[in-house]
Amino acid sequence: MQLTYLGHSAFLATIGTTKVLFDPFIRPNPLAKDIDVDAIEADYILLSHAHGDHIADAEEIAKRTGATILAIAEVAGYFGAKGIEVIGTNLGGKVALPFGTVHCVAAAHSSSFPDGSYGGVPMGFVVKTTEGPTFYFAGDTALTYDLKLIGERHQVDFALLPIGDHYTMGLTDALVAADWVGTQKIIGMHYDTFPPLVIDHAASVAEAQAAGKALHLLKIGETVTL
Secondary structure, eight states: OEEEEOSTTOEEEEETTEEEEESOOOTTOGGGTTSOGGGOOOSEEEOSOOOHHHHTTHHHHHHHHTOEEEEEHHHHHHHHTTTOOEEEEOTTOEEEETTEEEEEEEOOSOOBOTTSOBOOOOEEEEEEESSSOEEEEOOSOOOOTHHHHHHHHOOOSEEEEEOBOSSSOBHHHHHHHHHHHTOSEEEEESOSSSGGGOOOHHHHHHHHHHTTOEEEOOOTTOEEEO
16 A cells, blocks of 8 residues: 655555545645645545544545545534535444455544534544555544553554644654554654644654654655555
């Protein structure tokens, strides 16, 4: 599979012929100004929670591409009312899709829509592809013992973890999270976008190396094969 970083916590995974978009926050993100939102194709859009920095472009992209949104029931209902095809899920649920399965797991965070209305509970996703890797998309989470369940039940090849601190766990906690979910490979997200989230890239990579982990800080627009 291929993974393209679109800034903040937004990624586009190309799994075989299926395109899966995670937490699209692109147009409002100045750091992602060179990403052409109109050119993004998606078959599925996975939303971890309702905060604006994770759903900002979901409606536009879903309506243009015909993508199906998968999210917690409350978020799915919000987008379903806008005429978008949705799959409503909840914690612990597993959904079979053409590229594999998506297992919805707990995230320790909050969730509300930009207008302040209730957005259900936040989630992360363990994605097991049919012929490729199994990976964990954490969404916005603090370090929580729930992460140990992922390592006990799944063979995770790599994890997309928030490392910006302040609103989520920072890198030091993310390194523990990687241990608990059972992977040595971290793709960082939720960093640099806002002033409280700015990190020292070189120091972060060195801290991860000292802990025996490989931290990948992708450039916005960069695509890697996994």
